[in-house]
Amino acid sequence: MTDASPNVAPDRTPDHPAGTASEPRVTETRTPGAHAAEPAEPLALPRHRNPLGNLLRGALIGVVETVPGVSGGTVALVTGIYDELIDAGHHLTRAMARLLLGPDRRAGLREHLGAIPWILVIPLVIGMGTAVLTVAGPVARLVETHPQTMRALFLGLVLGSVLVPIRLSDGSWRVPELWRFALGAAAGLAITSLPTSALEPSPWIIAPAAAIAICALVLPGMSGSFILLSLGLYQPTLQAVDERDLGYIAWFGLWACVGLVVIVKLMRRLLTRHHRGTMVVLAGVMVGALRSLWPWQESSGALSAPASDWPLLLGIAVLGVLAVQLLVLVEGRKIARPATTA
Template sequence: MQWKNIYRGLFMGISDLIPGVSGGTIAFIMGIYDELLASISGFFSREWKKYIGFLLPLGIGIGIALLVFSKMIDYLLVNHHAPTQFFFMGLIIGVLPFITKHVNMKKNFKLQHFLIILLVGVALASLAFLKPTDTTPITVLTSANALKLFFAGWLGSMAMLLPGISGSFILLLLGVYSTAIGALSNLNLPIIAVIGAGVIVGFIVSSKVISFLLSNYTYLIFSVIIGLIIGSIFVIYPGVPEQGTEFVMSVLAFIVGLIVASLFSSPNKE
């Protein structure tokens, strides 16, 4: 068992609670993105036992984060929104040098790859101008809203695996973010189960698709991923805080985010 994946899962789970921050980006920061995709895809095959050691501790960490930190993240976003967002901006920006070195951008990227980065980045950044309004949280399942929650979980999980796209932001756009956070905070098991089923199906489908594309169109997909990561910075940018204390906290949080990303993406990490 790779028990160190518990703390990795904690970070991924916390990030997935925040609209605009991608668990896939965190997986990249910690250097487990390729193994994550391969393990999810391989788990749903005849050789599933090979991947238990990687996925089980990771799943435990993500589960703990979703259950334990949902209220804390909700509190931080409400009461310390800017510093929280700047911390994750530091994480996101901090991972870019690791990715560009990973694919040897200077050697392998051509003009079309940089154009893709620009187009994808602008497309995702444009989401910053959307003002999604979350609907009243669903607390009781019906056949109609169960279907909606299932497909919301499906789409959200597909976004979770792509660095730069936030599953939580997708849930927010679909109007079910407050439902998901409320269900986790209050342990509404029926709603958690329906959304979770959609998440599992989304993981199965998207992990195989992304793995195939990375294997056959490596630099094209990495240019898309880099564009998504750059664009996500604009999505979560909260603006410059007006209060002095909040501004200082935001600067410090941003620096801490950069340091954490640097530590996790270091080639000498355990």
């Protein structure tokens, strides 16, 4: 997945540490021992211009979004496209708003559509859609037939991913950052401890569930599939996708778009004005959300003590951590390479 352009903010040092994912895409002036206030708008987002690489990123996001406990936002963060994807979502929603509300509808539409990196967005959407339509059924069956093994694997994948927002927060956490991390962890734990309920998949139940679940696509550590599972809508939704129930899919998609507009606007504001604090909170959310991926769970969702198969599952989890760190290493070197050759 070779793709990063040489557009790097001039005040960033080019020699990123090995294994580091993309740095926060904002221009900052730092003073020793202090973290300067962040500007209102991001600058010099690294562009991912390889369509095949973006297609694979989309496929990865689509696959993990079908698995309870794993977030597509985590994949976007690990593969270095998170900030750029949020920025693209912002311009897309602004384009629609200018078209509907003005002023200068045509000029505003062209302005915001022109700011969207379509070479990232189009392959990403195609990859996501293809993955969801082709693997939704098989992944659901795999999770159902081998729940402990799959949870152990995804536990390792998410645990390895936690290091990404920690690095993007620039480290050197102090008391305020520790409090933010703790609050994020508490929020992740609370959400993933929700009891499972069985709601009738009526249109007015599906609507808010879709709007909330899609937010997890943007929030690393939060799983849309887990939210649907907690509401009792996981199996009906996957079944609708597997059986091509276009009415269910269209209604779900409509309200998912509503939720996506809201969460994208919120996350862009947080990333442009409070990037460091946002990454700290996201790291906490991801740690707290690991509760849903504990391999040994009762059918009710209650956690159990490790069983005799713990060495095997521990090894699988470690493989997951190593796989993510290898991906982070590759992505970090691809982004650092243009800076060193510029």
